[in-house]
Amino acid sequence: MASLKSTFNRVARDTEKMKRGYLSEYFIGVAAKTLAATEVDPNTSRGHEYQGVDAFREFLGSPETKKKIDVTYIRLEDDELPLRLELDGTWYNSRKNQPHREPEYRLYYPAAAEEVVRKARAGDTLFFCKPKSGPLLAMSCTAGSAIEQQLFWLFGLRATGDRFDDNKRDFRRERGQELSFTARYILELIEIEAIVTEDEWLDALLKKFGAEFPATGIFSEFARKHAPETSVRDDPDHALMTWIEFEERLFRTLERHIVSKRLADGFMLSKKADVEGFIR
Structure with missing residues (x-):
């Protein structure tokens, strides 16, 4: 009997006439990067920042002063239920006092987010996902895991370096993935309900x-x-x-x-x- 994964792939490929809806109906933008120890390992750094995320200014803006935003921190594992905390974060220009240098925006996460954020290890993958409504999703998962590969496929991204620069999608300019059964299954894992009708x-x-x-x-x-x-x-x-x-x-x-x-x-x-x- 064929594996469930291969069955999902064939259903997604073979039922073109049934497909309705696209990611662009639910999301503004998404990006992925590899996490560094300085972002998640307290033995390396006491900081509480996601770095290398400056390219997400395209979706979060470039405020002159520190800006509090709603953030849902999510940890995804292949064989465990997702961990999630609905908190906030601070989006700010880390070079505000260096006018001779280009701005560099980072996301500061509060101590309360450590319960989820520090489940990640250096080398894991971080996804930033901005829905059309609701908080920013900051999702981490183990490099090479099934859920990582599913999210790469869903959002049309790839394994990459430690910055968002060349690994992001703007769903204001493209439709993104069609919402097949496979796509909706993955979205449900991060509690996004995509309703598709006939x-x-x-x-x-x-x-x-x-x-x-x-x-x-x-x-x-x-x-x-x-x-x-x-x-x-x-x-x-x-x-x-x-x-x-x-x-x-x-x-x-x-x-x-x-x-x-x-x-x-x-x-x-x-x-x-x-x-x-x-x-x-």
Whole structure:
């Protein structure tokens, strides 16, 4: 039986007609670099700074004075749940008092972030990721790990040196990765929910089920019947992933319609707040 990773790759490659959405709908920019001991090892330095990140000024700006920004610090391991702390950081020009030199911006992380930040070691990879809304994501992972390779693939980056300069993506200028099942799976690991729908199927869904959710078995049967053609006998893993992919898109399509209609109608029943309806 094919590995789950190879199955993901084939589903991402072979279901072009189902793909909707791009990273640019969720992110402004991303960059990656190799961490130095001076950034994360207290035996080397007592500093609390990410260095070599000046190129991220393109997304965080170049403030004249120190600027506090919201930051979520994340440590990702292949076989463990992600560690994350929602704190802040200070974005500042470390050469402010050296007017004869070019500015160099760094991110100072607070002592409270050590619990996550110092899980990293020199040589690990640091990703800065700026969503369209919400805090900066400062994510570290072990060099050569599966999650590192997944993030490189997702964001279109590569293993590189200790600076962001030549290893960043600006999603204001490019669409980035299409949000296949594989891409959404990786995004879920960093708690980014990318909802992708099959809007052209909405009329068929409403004709079949009306504006309400059918039983799970019935809905799954409908999705399998209409999913892109795949061979269960020749490649059961690929068939299963294709069905899952298509069923999720159909569910999101119907869900969005039902929720939008309910919001438009309001949550009032006999002039009273319909709490149960809202919860459902």
